[in-house]
Amino acid sequence: MQAALEREYVDYVRASMTWLRRSAYRLCGDAHRGDDLVQQAITKLYVNWRRARAADNTDAYVQQILVRVFLDERRLRWSGVSLFAAAPEVVVEPDWRVEDRATLRAALDRLPRRLSVVLVLRFLFDMSVDDVATVLRCRPGTVKTQTARGLAAMRRLLDDRPLPITTKES
């Protein structure tokens, strides 16, 4: 890569780091694992930087890389087994919003990965059905079906373990 292009890449990644890390955290629910995802994503981005910068929406292109990295994360990471398979238990003062988040996160983590990604993209990234379909390289109808399946699964999980406070729609 030419030096100018490389500088452009570095500037872009630096400027995007906050939202990239936040996006990865929302996808996987673990900050350290999220950073690992970002690390892989920006490495792939380097290789494909010419294509990314030429895209209509570079941020969307990069977000797509991040989601693909998350979905493709299949192999067991040796040193991650102990560190990231389960976050250390932390004793905290009772905080119902924290409890909410832990309950929701645990429920999301128990969904098949594809369904949890669809829910995160739709309801935390506020992406349209069409945009999610583009990222996941599937048809909008598939996104709608998977959204419905994901929501139904979440309802089942949360009905078993209701939230400590009433954030659930009545």
Next chain:
Amino acid sequence: MTRLLDPLRDEDPLPPSRVDIDQAVRIGRRRVRVRWSGAAVIVVVVAVLVPVLGLPGNGGSSVGPATQPELAIDYPEFDPMRRVVEVGDVRGVEPFSYTTARQWQRVNLQIGKSGFATLTVYAPGREATDAEGIMQPETGTPGQPVGGRASYWLSRGSNEVLAWQWAAGAWAFINLQSADDGSEPDRDTMRAIAQAVQVHDKAGEQVAMPFTVPLPAPYQLIGTTTQLRSAGDPFVRTGLLFATEDPADPDRQYSGVSVHVENGSKMAMHAGANQNVDGHPAMVADQEVIIFDAADDFAVDVEGTGEADLLPIARGVQLVPAPSDRSTWVTQPVS
């Protein structure tokens, strides 16, 4: 439902970043080079193999006797059922997880509230690697001796690493990620940790587990992982790691199976339970099986990379009668 997910929008501060842009650039450059050199590599491989294998192109000559391989040096290994690394008291530093293996052992450390350090101790003669490749301590900047032996400061990506010899030909490394504000890693803390490290390579602390499990074929036991807690803390997450090859590099990805048991609030939620296994609620998926409430509030958590059938492995785990009582744990957990 969107309201239901709203709590996950809360912008909790993230811990200091571990993302390394310099490393992405370096690895990205290599990948780009590999792309372009792929064809050349094939040509070179063919050029080398054809004469060696006596294929047409070598005039049909017979293959000569194989060259004698160099005699391998028989380096000692660590025992994966013993924790050989001990980190003495350092102000503000708390070990929070320990991974054993034959060629290295690793302790992860919490530094203050948000810092994080990785201490990796290699068995004698083992080559240390990280994401950038082989680490060559002597190429770094010499530091003050640690325990009377040479130490070096290495720059790896955006991190600074302290390397020192804990014995002749045996290296240890501390990688500290302390702050996300661009400040320099705290060399004093790294040195203090290094000074507090003791390696009991001939003995060490026997690892015990609150369960037994039959060796899952075709794997071998390659290590253990345990989350460490202060005395009196009832939380337990500990387990065994199985793979077909012994991991020389703690940061590489290995295909294998991990068998953990865990108590605590997360497992008490039974989140994701989708089956009943032997009378217990269970979450059964391709790459993870959790049997909840297996005994005494403990869950059995088996993860794998897809090659192994995880459910029989999980069902084969036998918890000791009182897993909360550490005095009852067993030191030979593989049956």
